[in-house]
């Protein structure tokens with residue numbers, strides 16, 4: 001039977017619309033009820049393990065939140081950060097001597113496997129554990145989109161090049177976020193993750209001595225805080241010594257991180273630059289976001305939550321891509 005010109009056109013348009021929906025949908029194939037029949041207790045199992053870990057050491061909430069971030073920025077949220085091996089991401093600059101929580105992830109995985117074997121990915125475990133860590137640190141909660149599968153390779157170069165460094169100029173930080181589909185609002189809201197946790201002297205000591213030809217220390221660092229940090233992190237001291245990212249409320253997930261920035265009390269250069277700015281044209285946008293989050297905790301929480309879901313949706317492996325790792329540290333074939 002011969003179709004009329006109009007019917008044929010409509011049938012073509014329909015095909016394109018279907019294709020377009022599939023394509024756009026590819027970015028958000030994750031669903032919050034992904035394990036509702038295959039592993040109905042996964043959320044409570046993870047919650048309990050994170051609770052135990054945080055009870056043993058409050059900082060672990062921060063460490064688990066950071067692992068999810070370091071996973072998602074490298075080859076998408078695919079559990080690649082968890083893979084062992086000398087060519088792994090654990091040995092990349094942003095993780096070496098600082099990424100932690102791998103034992104806790106092992107414990108969570110063991111508990112999940114004993115209830116539903118071979119079903120839940122390590123990448124999803126990181127996403128749930130990050131959410132639980134924020135909640136159990138006094139922050140907000142949200143429904144975590146799930147259904148990520150685990151990657152088959154680690155990417156040490158990707159970790160070295162893709163993750164922002166604390167010494168990066170604002171433009172560089174913004175372009176590293178843009179490279180994974182995150183914008184300036186996401187940069188500032190997610191930097192609020194530094195409301196909990198610690199950082200090593202090696203990540204900010206460049207601000208303390210010989211900062212520039214004219215000045216011994218970073219002029220955008222509060223002078224009392226400068227002296228405190230100079231004694232904590234002396235020249236040739238232990239670069240692994242740690243101090244709070246948010247000195248006001250180290251273990252509490254609140255908006256104090258942003259209030260600190262407005263009084264030059266950001267610990268990392270990458271924190272303070274969001275408020276104090278540099279030559280970057282985006283400085284005024286980040287500064288006004290910092291001010292908004294500092295004065296409006298609910299706005300911070302709304303934006304942080306949205307940005308966490310966005311970050312958690314970076315290039316997930318779904319369908320038959322990747323695998324469900326049995327052990328988060330190694331791919332199944334090995």
Ligand code: HEM
Nearest residue numbers: 062063066069098164165166190193197198199200203270
């Ligand atoms: C904006 C760019 C970012 C930079 C330059 C950056 C850099 C850093 C650095 C240098 C540390 C300390 C690491 C060490 O001691 O060696 C750190 C810790 C941390 N970061 Fe970030 N970060 C950024 C964004 C984020 C994001 C998006 C999150 C999560 C939403 C996050 C969560 C954390 C947490 C929770 C800690 C403390 C971890 C712990 O105590 O174990 N960071 N970050």
Ligand SMILES: *[C@@H]1O[C@H](CO)[C@@H](O)[C@H](O)[C@H]1NC(C)=O
Nearest residue numbers: 075153154155157158161162
């Ligand atoms: C590693 O990440 C980079 C992006 O930083 C990407 O171009 C490259 O294809 C990745 N390599 C592997 C093996 O996944």
Ligand SMILES: *[C@@H]1O[C@H](CO)[C@@H](O)[C@H](O)[C@H]1NC(C)=O
Nearest residue numbers: 182183184185186285306310
């Ligand atoms: C960033 O993206 C979110 C949507 O994901 C949007 O609401 C927000 O306005 C964007 N921010 C900027 C600065 O473009």
Ligand SMILES: *[C@@H]1O[C@H](CO)[C@@H](O)[C@H](O)[C@H]1NC(C)=O
Nearest residue numbers: 208209210211216234235236
């Ligand atoms: C600072 O610079 C001076 C002169 O270049 C040098 O002698 C000194 O060792 C430097 N101090 C630090 C802490 O790097």
Ligand SMILES: *[C@@H]1O[C@H](CO)[C@@H](O)[C@H](O)[C@H]1NC(C)=O
Nearest residue numbers: 097200202237238239240241
């Ligand atoms: C931190 O400790 C590790 C070993 O635990 C050591 O190899 C490294 O040199 C130390 N880093 C700094 C900056 O002191």
Ligand SMILES: *[C@@H]1O[C@H](CO)[C@@H](O)[C@H](O)[C@H]1NC(C)=O
Nearest residue numbers: 246247248249250256259260
């Ligand atoms: C935290 O900030 C509040 C004011 O916002 C202040 O009252 C409190 O003393 C600060 N706490 C610390 C430990 O700095």
